Amino acid sequence: MATIAMKFGGTSVADIERIRHVATLVKREVERGNQVAVVVSAMAGETNKLVAWTNEAAHGGNNLAIPDQREYDVVVAAGEQITAGLLAITLNAMGVKARSWLGWQVPINTSAVHGSARIEGVPATDMKRAIENGEVAVVAGFQGVAPGTRISTLGRGGSDTSAVAVAAGIGAARCDIYTDVDGVYTTDPRIVPKARRLEKIAYEEMLEMASLGAKVLQTRSVEIAMLHRVPTRVLSTFTPDVGGTLLCDEEDIVEKKPVTGIAYSRDEAKITLHKVPDRPGVSAAIFGPLADAGVNVDMIVQNVSEDGETTDLTFTCTRGELTRALAAIETHAKDIQYRAVTHTADVAKVSIIGIGMRAHPGVAQLMFRTLADKGINIEVISTSEIKVSVLIAEEYVELAVRALHSAYELDAA
């Protein structure tokens, strides 16, 4: 007998019929003699609807920051409460003893950063006892409790993180993430039909894939899986007995190709400051106020000064942070002394990822050549030990991902 955690995403619980199907998968694990905690997302589309309502209430629908993020969390956490209750009702109706657990009841303790809180601990004493007594625990994903007993949420896609944290908290033998694809692919199978499923992926690679845009797992869930050594698998709710991808240690991967996967993110915006003085302290004058405004600057490029006096500086952030970033720059215009500022959200980031890159020189060159052959201009480049990212015009994302997928010989036969 083992204790296991199972997680079902939005499309897996999209209606009552699918919830019933999910219940049969849970029942099957119980009948195998396992003790089970199930983590559920909101029904597909529900969270988007709730987010839109908060915007409408605050700004008549304009997509600005919600004045009080704590109330945003109260609203958007509601979708998971509904599915947790519905799955518990369905399981009981099938003769499987179950009860729902909301974030505050588990408790899933989080930081006070509402809207993107970090899980700080999952004591789960009562829940663990209930599981040991043979009751299935159905946990509402995505939500937790912040200091002061306020409801918090973990950022979009956060139910993955709830699942891995619950698995770690109850000492589960494994965490199975059920979704609408049967594993982690070399790239998003929705845009590259020739993408291949990976049997295994190293935690480090999955971490990069997730943080560079592959939304199959939330980045933080991979961090927790890696930190607490939770054996984590990605599986399909609809074909649960085939495929799957296991997250594992780098050493467990025998064949280390230079590139394992390709990720893309459309959630990018680019800001250029023209003719800023080329002297010490300028970067600090720019990035200090941005940090204070809570803007996460990602890629940065500073041009060589043509006249020795001024230079252009470009950086990227998420689209949601663009308005805040421009406001911070304008507020500090006097200190920064730029001549003009331009911005665009018509950009996207494409990244190649692979632990094999460490041992294979010249990996980036093939990326640049492939994009050049397609006539795609690279606006900004950033690299780390196991990834290369480029910023390109958004209209070329799919072309770029497909071309790179073929160039790195990732296409399925």
Ligand code: ADP
């Ligand atoms: P869930 O609602 O189950 O959490 P998500 O929509 O958040 O599901 O994540 C699954 C989706 O992630 C897939 O439908 C797929 O389009 C997308 N995806 C992006 N990159 C990858 C990848 N490399 N491998 C598998 N799926 C990916």
Ligand code: ASP
């Ligand atoms: N329902 C939340 C979202 O749509 C959390 C999740 O599904 O993981 O972002």
Ligand code: MG
């Ligand atoms: Mg998800």
